[in-house]
Amino acid sequence: MNKGQISNNIRRLRFDHDEMTQKELAEKTGVSRQTIVAIEKAKYSPSLELAFQIAHAFGRPVQDVFSYEIFE
Amino acid sequence: MSQQEKSVIVSLITSLILFVFFAFYMFGLHEQGRLVGPDVYSLIGKSFFLLIGGGIAVSIVVQILVTIIHAIVTKGYEPMLNDERDKLYSLKCMQIILLIFSVGFMASMALLALEMVAPHIVFLLIIFSMFIANFIGDLVKLFLYRGGM
Numbered sequence: 631m632n633k634g635q636i637s638n639n640i641r642r643l644r645f646d647h648d649e650m651t652q653k654e655l656a657e658k659t660g661v662s663r664q665t666i667v668a669i670e671k672a673k674y675s676p677s678l679e680l681a682f683q684i685a686h687a688f689g690r691p692v693q694d695v696f697s698y699e700i701f702e
Numbered sequence: 703m704s705q706q707e708k709s710v711i712v713s714l715i716t717s718l719i720l721f722v723f724f725a726f727y728m729f730g731l732h733e734q735g736r737l738v739g740p741d742v743y744s745l746i747g748k749s750f751f752l753l754i755g756g757g758i759a760v761s762i763v764v765q766i767l768v769t770i771i772h773a774i775v776t777k778g779y780e781p782m783l784n785d786e787r788d789k790l791y792s793l794k795c796m797q798i799i800l801l802i803f804s805v806g807f808m809a810s811m812a813l814l815a816l817e818m819v820a821p822h823i824v825f826l827l828i829i830f831s832m833f834i835a836n837f838i839g840d841l842v843k844l845f846l847y848r849g850g851m
Contacts, residue, residue: 661783661785661787662704662783662785662787662788664787665785665787668787677786680786
């Protein structure tokens with residue numbers, strides 16, 4: 631099976647939303663700020679539910695926030 | 703440093719203190735020649751429950767100290783929130799603890815089966831493998847929190 635990596639645009643989307651802080655995003659999605667930091671740095675892959683919640687917080691579809699790249 | 707990382711550090715310090723204390727205590731009993739005779743199993747059982755009680759007390763003291771020091775250094779307080787990442791890391795930590803403890807238990811049973819050690823040593827080996835499993839599990843959890851995965 632080919633390995634893949636999840637990347638995200640959270641930093642840019644936060645910037646587009648009046649410099650939304652990590653703490654504000656954490657409060658909107660019901661997780662800790664550390665979890666948002668870890669997701670933003672691509673050190674932790676969120677569950678599908680959390681991914682949808684983050685996308686919902688930005689008012690965007692989930693594919694605008696997260697993308698998946700497969701390494702051949 | 704998050705509350706979770708602080709809890710892991712408290713657990714690591716507590717495990718280390720108890721491990722050293724228990725090792726010295728058992729070595730003392732061995733030196734006194736009290737680890738022979740029919741009362742040895744009851745003595746190990748009592749020591750184990752003393753250790754559990756001591757563990758709770760040490761954990762509370764270390765938790766208070768770490769919280770005070772952290773609050774003084776960072777001048778802030780972040781509430782404890784247990785989200786999906788914390789649950790996942792706890793599960794991974796538990797998996798490692800169970801794996802290492804199982805290896806320790808199997809090794810102890812193998813030593814007993816091969817009659818390489820006395821039965822009371824097997825009890826001590828099981829207790830020590832529990833300590834080591836807990837310690838390594840906490841180290842892995844701390845690594846996950848610090849470095850991610």
